[in-house]
Amino acid sequence: MNVEESVPSVPELAWFKSSYSSGEGGECVEVAACPGVVRVRDSKDTTLLMLTLQPKAWNAFVGFAAESGAV
Template sequence: MNVEQPVPESAWRKSSYSSEEGGECVEVAVRPGRVHVRDSKDITRAALAVHPTAWTAFVGFAAP
């Protein structure tokens, strides 16, 4: 069984598109073999973990 270790709080980085006024707030933590994404307004919810290749493809698609 492969169990991932919790992501340390110091690893999370807030998106530069997120504002302090609420709304869309996303945080990302890059770890070996995984990119974790979570809602910074509710960090008690589970984060989404994706392979770095999938994250790179998503960012390339979503970037303006």
């Protein structure tokens, strides 16, 4: 599959946008927790491919971002 190929949105997932999102068109991601995985997508083009992470990897990323002052 070509990585540039778009995929349909997954409407049954509950997507959450970062509370740091300004709503003024800046870069932002949306996150949806699923059984056993965390999905991440571009909030400006939700038809693009989603990134799927194991919860342990997502928690490590969030922890790193918090420690570095990014969140």
